[in-house]
Amino acid sequence: MASSCLFNASLSSLNPKQHPIRRHHSASLLRHRPIVVSCTADANGNSSNTPIETAVKPRQRTEDNIRDEARRQRSTAVNPFSARYVPFNAAPGSNESYSLDEIVYRSRSGGLLDVEHDMEALKRFDGAYWRDLFDSRVGKSTWPYGSGVWSKKEWVLPEIDDDDIVSAFEGNSNLFWAERFGKKFLDMNDLWVKHCGISHTGSFKDLGMTVLVSQVNRLRKMKRPVVGVGCASTGDTSAALSAYCASAGIPSIVFLPANKISMAQLVQPIANGAFVLSIDTDFDGCMKLIREITAELPIYLANSLNSLRLEGQKTAAIEILQQFDWEVPDWVIVPGGNLGNIYAFYKGFKMCQELGLVDRIPRLVCAQAANANPLYLHYKSGWKDFKPMTASTTFASAIQIGDPVSIDRAVYALQKCDGIVEEATEEELMDAMAQADSTGMFICPHTGVALTALFKLRKQGVIAKTDRTVVVSTAHGLKFTQSKIDYHSKAIPDMACRFSNPPVEVKADFGAVMDVLQNYLGSNKTLRS
Ligand SMILES: Cc1ncc(COP(=O)(O)O)c(C=O)c1O
Numbered sequence: 001m002a003s004s005c006l007f008n009a010s011l012s013s014l015n016p017k018q019h020p021i022r023r024h025h026s027a028s029l030l031r032h033r034p035i036v037v038s039c040t041a042d043a044n045g046n047s048s049n050t051p052i053e054t055a056v057k058p059r060q061r062t063e064d065n066i067r068d069e070a071r072r073q074r075s076t077a078v079n080p081f082s083a084r085y086v087p088f089n090a091a092p093g094s095n096e097s098y099s100l101d102e103i104v105y106r107s108r109s110g111g112l113l114d115v116e117h118d119m120e121a122l123k124r125f126d127g128a129y130w131r132d133l134f135d136s137r138v139g140k141s142t143w144p145y146g147s148g149v150w151s152k153k154e155w156v157l158p159e160i161d162d163d164d165i166v167s168a169f170e171g172n173s174n175l176f177w178a179e180r181f182g183k184k185f186l187d188m189n190d191l192w193v194k195h196c197g198i199s200h201t202g203s204f205k206d207l208g209m210t211v212l213v214s215q216v217n218r219l220r221k222m223k224r225p226v227v228g229v230g231c232a233s234t235g236d237t238s239a240a241l242s243a244y245c246a247s248a249g250i251p252s253i254v255f256l257p258a259n260k261i262s263m264a265q266l267v268q269p270i271a272n273g274a275f276v277l278s279i280d281t282d283f284d285g286c287m288k289l290i291r292e293i294t295a296e297l298p299i300y301l302a303n304s305l306n307s308l309r310l311e312g313q314k315t316a317a318i319e320i321l322q323q324f325d326w327e328v329p330d331w332v333i334v335p336g337g338n339l340g341n342i343y344a345f346y347k348g349f350k351m352c353q354e355l356g357l358v359d360r361i362p363r364l365v366c367a368q369a370a371n372a373n374p375l376y377l378h379y380k381s382g383w384k385d386f387k388p389m390t391a392s393t394t395f396a397s398a399i400q401i402g403d404p405v406s407i408d409r410a411v412y413a414l415q416k417c418d419g420i421v422e423e424a425t426e427e428e429l430m431d432a433m434a435q436a437d438s439t440g441m442f443i444c445p446h447t448g449v450a451l452t453a454l455f456k457l458r459k460q461g462v463i464a465k466t467d468r469t470v471v472v473s474t475a476h477g478l479k480f481t482q483s484k485i486d487y488h489s490k491a492i493p494d495m496a497c498r499f500s501n502p503p504v505e506v507k508a509d510f511g512a513v514m515d516v517l518q519n520y521l522g523s524n525k526t527l528r529s
């Protein structure tokens, strides 16, 4: 007998309102020799185009740690690379800019900022140089390059001292060949899932947070007035912020919309010692409050309004190219909420093109929940007028956002890459998640939104059978188990839950177990593949 009661006992304490293989493509990464390549420059800052190979020296003393080792190996050459804040999409001729050591989130006119790298300095090295440098750092425990973010340090925060970096060796996430899912449901043979959620705190937010918290660490050492770091969150930003702050001994303050995030997400900042405010509003309400508070108090703003975050997040795009041995996929599909990530992906791909690592960029698709779809509606209106909305409850709770702070960044990115915006209803996203799980994944509902976009674009013939396509999985499925329990229990009103697989209750009796097994083996269920 199918039953949902097995789920009920252990989970009845959860808030009912909360609505909420692998063919490892690592050959290219192993082919490269284990070298440390350093960029060098003379005293005038003129860089040499010749990579220097330095053998990784064994630790000298047993009490040495990897930071000590990095300190010993530190180059004395002048660092030729730099970055600064500029107004996002600044008008030609604008000379407004700020040092990254300033505490500034908005341009003079109130617009967004962007981190601009000295591209001329980076261009003194060719694409092959950067490819080899990045490849040489993968899979090591060298500080800080063992991180997938800091292995691209020159393109992220080139001027930060290695000693100030706060890292959990994030990134380098699995690019999963979705062989069975692609074949069974989409008739595709080159479909990949970039598992950014298989990470330190279980979401892609780690990529940006290591950068932001490292910069805060530096600012505090410089005696800048930063007593703590704060964010509004739908659960993942707060988890990442609190973990990185706890690791550096920096106070963190998180504003969460009450009863709108999963239990697993809520417990993360609590466990990491953050000051957690559960506020009776939605994410957009929390975002408004944190912006007002950080304007008054010396609390550094950690949301992606702060363009530092996107410097870390963009490395996921570079990593995808690296994992494909620097071949460019045709499509990359990203679930969107506050809309920083879609721009970060564009920026990562674009930098690789501009610096000669690849010769084109993929088309991007941003996927939204139909219950929180302001970007989708804007796209459908021909980018006419953007209207923020009040987002409704969605199982993809981390993207329940109606007034995204990075709307301008997202529109820019999508227009530049001939991008597309799609949406997913609750039933579509939950079915897609269950289908993916049935082929061995364990994805989050947001990834279900992205997979729905893929289903729709395949059906419309926009994405072809042989197109190399990457779906970005943004969080770990284990953070969203309640949604899976509801689905497999068929406990969701007005949802057929077509792919549910509830447990069967059976007595502890040989005959009873035999009966259900024979029934199961005789059914065509086992023949479904
Ligand atoms: C799991 C998950 N997926 C997707 C997103 C969307 O990312 P962005 O806000 O950068 O659009 C978020 C956060 O918003 C998230 O937490």
Ligand SMILES: N[C@@H](CCOP(=O)(O)O)C(=O)O
Pocket (backbone or CB within 6 Å): 231, 232, 233, 234, 235, 236, 237, 238, 302, 303, 304, 305, 337, 338, 340, 398, 399
């Ligand atoms: N999903 C996010 C929402 C906030 O996004 P951010 O990138 O601006 O911090 C979260 O987990 O809080």
